[in-house]
Amino acid sequence: MKALIASPYYSGVGGLQQYTYRIAVGLHNAGVDTTVITCSRVLDESGPRVFTLPRLTTVSNTPFSLRWFGSIKRVIDEVDPDVVNGHLPVPYMADVAARVSGDRPFVLTYHNDAVGINATTKLLVRAYYRFLGRGTIRRARWIITTSHHYAAHSPFLQGYLSKTSAVPPGVDVATFNPTVDANHIRDTYGLDGHIILFVSQLSKAHRHKGLPILIRALRSLDPSVTLVVVGDGNWRSHYASYARRIGVQDRVVFAGLIPEEEMPLYYRGADLAVLPTLTDAEGFGMVLAEANACGRPVIGTNVGGIPSVIQDHYNGLLVQPGDLHGLVEAIRAVLSNEELADRMGHNGYQRVKSEFTWTQAIARTREVYDALI
Numbered sequence: 001m002k003a004l005i006a007s008p009y010y011s012g013v014g015g016l017q018q019y020t021y022r023i024a025v026g027l028h029n030a031g032v033d034t035t036v037i038t039c040s041r042v043l044d045e046s047g048p049r050v051f052t053l054p055r056l057t058t059v060s061n062t063p064f065s066l067r068w069f070g071s072i073k074r075v076i077d078e079v080d081p082d083v084v085n086g087h088l089p090v091p092y093m094a095d096v097a098a099r100v101s102g103d104r105p106f107v108l109t110y111h112n113d114a115v116g117i118n119a120t121t122k123l124l125v126r127a128y129y130r131f132l133g134r135g136t137i138r139r140a141r142w143i144i145t146t147s148h149h150y151a152a153h154s155p156f157l158q159g160y161l162s163k164t165s166a167v168p169p170g171v172d173v174a175t176f177n178p179t180v181d182a183n184h185i186r187d188t189y190g191l192d193g194h195i196i197l198f199v200s201q202l203s204k205a206h207r208h209k210g211l212p213i214l215i216r217a218l219r220s221l222d223p224s225v226t227l228v229v230v231g232d233g234n235w236r237s238h239y240a241s242y243a244r245r246i247g248v249q250d251r252v253v254f255a256g257l258i259p260e261e262e263m264p265l266y267y268r269g270a271d272l273a274v275l276p277t278l279t280d281a282e283g284f285g286m287v288l289a290e291a292n293a294c295g296r297p298v299i300g301t302n303v304g305g306i307p308s309v310i311q312d313h314y315n316g317l318l319v320q321p322g323d324l325h326g327l328v329e330a331i332r333a334v335l336s337n338e339e340l341a342d343r344m345g346h347n348g349y350q351r352v353k354s355e356f357t358w359t360q361a362i363a364r365t366r367e368v369y370d371a372l373i
Contacts, residue, residue, distance in 0.1 A: 002033040003369055004079055006072065006097035007087035008063045010038035010050070013231075013257065014201055015286045016111055019146075019169050020087055024048045026362035032369075035079045037072060037097070039063045051075050060121055061205040062091050073100035082373045083107055085144075088136070089114040089281070095132040098139045105372040108140035109167075112283030112304055113154050117208060129156060142368055146284040147308030154280070167365050168308070169286050170358030171293045176264045178295030178349055184262075185228060185269030189253050193224025194335045197270035197296075199263075199287040203233030210276035210301070211239055213324055218248040220328045225335065228253045230266055267294035271341065272334050278321045280304040288316065289356050292348025297341045299330050309356075315348035 007020040017040070025047045028034040034048040039055045053072070056065035065071075076084065076097075084101040086094025087109045098106050114133070116122030137143065137156060143164040145151040151164050185195055200209040211229065218227055229239070229252060236254060243249045258266060267273060273291035275282070275298070282304035289309055291298050298316035300306040310316040317334065319326040334341050 001083075001369060001373065002035070002079065002081040003027060003083050003085060004035045004037065004076060004081035004097075005048075005085045005087070006037040006093050008039050008090050008093045010036055010040045011042050011044060012040060015169065015284065016087065016090065018286070019109075019111065022170065022358050023362060023365055026358060027366060030362060030366065032366065035075070035081065037075055037093070039065075039093070049079075060124065064092055068093065068096050069100060072096050076101055076104070083369045085109060085369075086136070087111065088133070089283075091128050091132060095136045098136045105141040106139055107142050107144060107368060107372070108136060109144040110137070110151075110154075110157065111146055112150065113156055113280050115208065115279045115281040117279075141372055144365065144368060147305040149308040150280075150283055150305040165364070165368060167361050167368070168356050169284055169289070170361040171286075171289050171352050171356050172358060173293055173353055175261070176267065176290050176293035176352075178268065178345070180264040180268040180294055182268045184265035189226075189228070189255075191226050191228075191253075193222070193226060194272070195270045196225060196227045196331065197230065197266060197273045197291065198227060198275070199230045199266070199273070199290075200275075201233045202229070202231045202236040202239060204235050206233065207235060208277060208279045208281045210278045210321070212242055213278075213322065213327060214274055214276050215239065215243050215248060215252060216246060216324060217328045217331060218251050219246060220324075221331060221335075223251070225331075226251050226253060228255055228266065228270065230255045230258050230263070232257045263290065264294055267291045267296055270296060272297055272299065272331065274299045274327075274331065275301070275306065276319070276321070276327055277301050277303055277306065282306055285309045289348075289352055292316070292345070293352040293356075295345040295349045297334050297344035298348065299327070299334065311347075311351075313344075315344050315351055317344075 011021040055063040085107040086097040116125040284305040288298045301321040317330045
């Protein structure tokens, strides 16, 4: 079998990058002749064959070039794959692949809806779905989503659930697990008291992750509580300034980018991981599953695909997006009850092992391909 995967972002930091990379490499290692089309810089040259296309410009978070119609068609004609798999929500590359794949089965991996933050980006999103996005969804022979919950609630996938299946992201439980050293964060940063962990890219494009409300929550929590923020981006200074402005700068540690192999130390070293996302742009919430895999409880908002990761009061707590009081109370409930925290962390680890592994994700993706060809 030959498969071609088209995703503007591949490998590197981020949920979309890691998902496409893990699936492509996993398929390659399982014997599928896999080719990737991207415009990301890929340092790892082992594994699948990668075609890197130059971009003309980037609008918001979307790389773009009119030449991709010809470039992607030439790659598809050269590789002659049995199936073409495009990845959204970042527009255009998958939309082009859907239109130049000929009579080959086109699979759309739909991570989440494209969601605008301000008036301009909301207008761009509406234009995208009107002129490209809805057509790509219609053209797809099959749609892969990260959860049944997200597919059922997406306004753009209504009417297409009969050709949709869920392939959640995975966690490497050999690396992310409760046996990891739990003292790393405290020793590295000299911290006492409880530690809350937030993990995300700190770019303007990821401001929907809700970091400001978590920083603001510190003012209502015990002064011994510290927030450790892992990630970097063009809004890091913006968040640091906000913490100074509201007087909690001494209780926020900006750890920067942390190598993937060290991330289990941060998850295990924290008492709690929180993802207070504000919009449906959160297709799954990978950081929540990784924290659970390390035996830690999690708190997330009841948006997007997060409810497919968090079973409320089982492996974590769900709060409403933007609800500062609800977030503070949820954090207090976990940090003040060690038995509850341990139970949710244990349940989370067991759930990740049984439902969210890359071995399962790769096998489910291949099942979709096999059924179509």
